[in-house]
Amino acid sequence: MDQIYPSVLLEEAVQAFSGLPGIGRKTALRLVLHLLRQNKEDVEHFGNTLIRLKNEIAYCKTCHNISDTEECLICSNPRRDTSIICVVENVREVMAIEQTRQYNGLYHVLGGLISPMDGIGPSDLEINSLVERLAQNRVEEVILALSATAEGDATSFYIFRKISTYPLKITVIARGISVGDELEYADEITLGRSILNRIPFKTS
Amino acid sequence: MDQIYPSVLLEEAVQAFSGLPGIGRKTALRLVLHLLRQNKEDVEHFGNTLIRLKNEIAYCKTCHNISDTEECLICSNPRRDTSIICVVENVREVMAIEQTRQYNGLYHVLGGLISPMDGIGPSDLEINSLVERLAQNRVEEVILALSATAEGDATSFYIFRKISTYPLKITVIARGISVGDELEYADEITLGRSILNRIPFKTS
Numbered sequence: 001m002d003q004i005y006p007s008v009l010l011e012e013a014v015q016a017f018s019g020l021p022g023i024g025r026k027t028a029l030r031l032v033l034h035l036l037r038q039n040k041e042d043v044e045h046f047g048n049t050l051i052r053l054k055n056e057i058a059y060c061k062t063c064h065n066i067s068d069t070e071e072c073l074i075c076s077n078p079r080r081d082t083s084i085i086c087v088v089e090n091v092r093e094v095m096a097i098e099q100t101r102q103y104n105g106l107y108h109v110l111g112g113l114i115s116p117m118d119g120i121g122p123s124d125l126e127i128n129s130l131v132e133r134l135a136q137n138r139v140e141e142v143i144l145a146l147s148a149t150a151e152g153d154a155t156s157f158y159i160f161r162k163i164s165t166y167p168l169k170i171t172v173i174a175r176g177i178s179v180g181d182e183l184e185y186a187d188e189i190t191l192g193r194s195i196l197n198r199i200p201f202k203t204s
Numbered sequence: 205m206d207q208i209y210p211s212v213l214l215e216e217a218v219q220a221f222s223g224l225p226g227i228g229r230k231t232a233l234r235l236v237l238h239l240l241r242q243n244k245e246d247v248e249h250f251g252n253t254l255i256r257l258k259n260e261i262a263y264c265k266t267c268h269n270i271s272d273t274e275e276c277l278i279c280s281n282p283r284r285d286t287s288i289i290c291v292v293e294n295v296r297e298v299m300a301i302e303q304t305r306q307y308n309g310l311y312h313v314l315g316g317l318i319s320p321m322d323g324i325g326p327s328d329l330e331i332n333s334l335v336e337r338l339a340q341n342r343v344e345e346v347i348l349a350l351s352a353t354a355e356g357d358a359t360s361f362y363i364f365r366k367i368s369t370y371p372l373k374i375t376v377i378a379r380g381i382s383v384g385d386e387l388e389y390a391d392e393i394t395l396g397r398s399i400l401n402r403i404p405f406k407t408s
Contacts, residue, residue, distance in 0.1 A: 004302065006295060007272045013257045016250045020235050029296060031224050032257065036270075037316075040258050046220045047254035050239065053217045054247040057240060066240075068211045091210060092233060098208065112241075 062133070064109040064126045066091045074098075074107060081105045083140040087130065087159060089113055089152070093145060105143075108133065113151040114158055122158055130159070134166050141169040148175055266337070268313040268330045270295045278302075278311060285309045287344040291334065291363060293317055293356075297349060309347075312337065317355040318362055326362055334363065338370050345373040352379055 005011035010032065017028035035043050059065065060072035067073070074080060074094075084105030088094055094107050110125040133139070142163060146152035160170055176194030177186050186194075209215035214236065221232035239247050263269065264276035271277070278284060278298075288309030292298055298311050314329040337343070346367060350356035364374055380398035381390050390398075 004299070006276055006278075006298070007261065007270045009253075009257055009261055009272065010270050010295070012253050016253050019246075019250075021238050022231070022234075027226070029299075030226075033294060033296065034225050035254065035257065036261060038258075042223075043258040044255050046223075047251040049213075049216050049220050050251035050254070051248050053213055053236065053239065054242075054244050057211065057213055066211045066214050068213065072210055074210075090237060091214070092237065094210070095208070095233075 060109075063107045064111060064129065065094055065107060079104075083138065084143065085130075085133065085139055085141070086143040086145050088145050089147065097145065105141075110146075110155070113146060113149075114155045115151045125155070127159060127162060131162055134163055134168070139166075139168055141171060144170065144172045264313075267311045268315060268333065269298055269311060283308075287342065288347065289334075289337065289343055289345075290347040290349050292349050293351065301349065309345075314350075314359065317350060317353075318359045319355045329359070331363060331366060335366055338367055338372070343370075343372055345375060348374065348376045 005014065013032045013035075014025060014028045017023055017031050018025045020028075023031070035046070058067055058070070060067040060075055061070055062075045063072060065072050065074070069076070081104050085108050086097065086103060086105055087108045087110065088097070089110055089112060091109060094109060097103050097107075108126065108130050110127065110130075112120050112125055114120060114122055114125065130142075134142070142159075144156045144159060146156050156172060163170065174197065175190065176197065177183065177190065183191070209218065217236045217239075218229060218232045221227055221235050222229045224232075227235070239250070262271055262274070264271040264279055265274055266279040267276060269276050269278070273280070285308050289312050290301065290307060290309055291312045291314065292301070293314055293316060295313060298313060301307050301311075312330065312334045314331065314334075316324050316329055318324060318326055318329065334346075338346070346363075348360045348363060350360050360376060367374065378401065380394065380401065381387065387395070
């Protein structure tokens, strides 16, 4: 049963929020009522930030990560290893990998994954620009760091076929038991892969 | 560890969203990235709706519910029973009670609950306007329909003391086992109250 809103403007605001992923109409109403309790200046700043976000956000011309400058801080950093490119879905994955402090190469941000269900094909992603980058630069390794989902696997496979003619190493990030997980609760596909892809024991 | 954002504008947008209740920085980033994938017009409409929401929203001069008109659709409806006023926290509770179709009286929206922890006192709520309403209109019953929390109970008690001198019936909504709940999982306070406040058995 649809809720009846006492105000058209309220209804519009609830509709705007409930269009966001993971936010239903009940949560949307809670957020709108929260905003109504805030200062006028804060809410205006929120609204204007969203408008500026879409109009002014820029992307690095090399790796296509979100950036305030024409070339992002990672691509323009002379201390990064330019011979390795890590292919990721989005800025979120760049941030997650940067936080591990285990990687010093460059990135290539696809802007999504191939997903026929959502109407996203290879041409909607930054795949051709990756091929161009490999043609124009001396790259020794491409790491495919995409999600372990059907879409991630399909995208990895597509990219692999596109770039396998270049003389470089193509790797994927390891899949296995998460650190801290108990073995008996791991799903069988993950457990099976982690046995197949076992590595020499090292004391670190 | 704080995340390092590749763009000041991105960071600002994430901050705006993560100021909303129940939304952390990870979810905020997901929402911002979702908006970046939408049409420019849709995002601008979202931003402008928020700005208009705060600047243009109006409240009913009688019951203080959110309303597009000076007097809301419930207060101005001649078929509603004006002798009963149901006191609620917010527009959400008005909508929830309206959806039950079990109530035909009027409302009085407090705009919150007394909560010293959050710095909300009686004067921040529409309590004086409720007293004025009772003084100026022929009201036979006031229903206190506030949350079954410490704040709700404190607010009910405060209002009860303020209005107990008026010649009217003051009631609270029933508390007990939720319809569909199994008895063995009910908490003991609820179960105890539901036994104390038992009512005659009726076949409906």
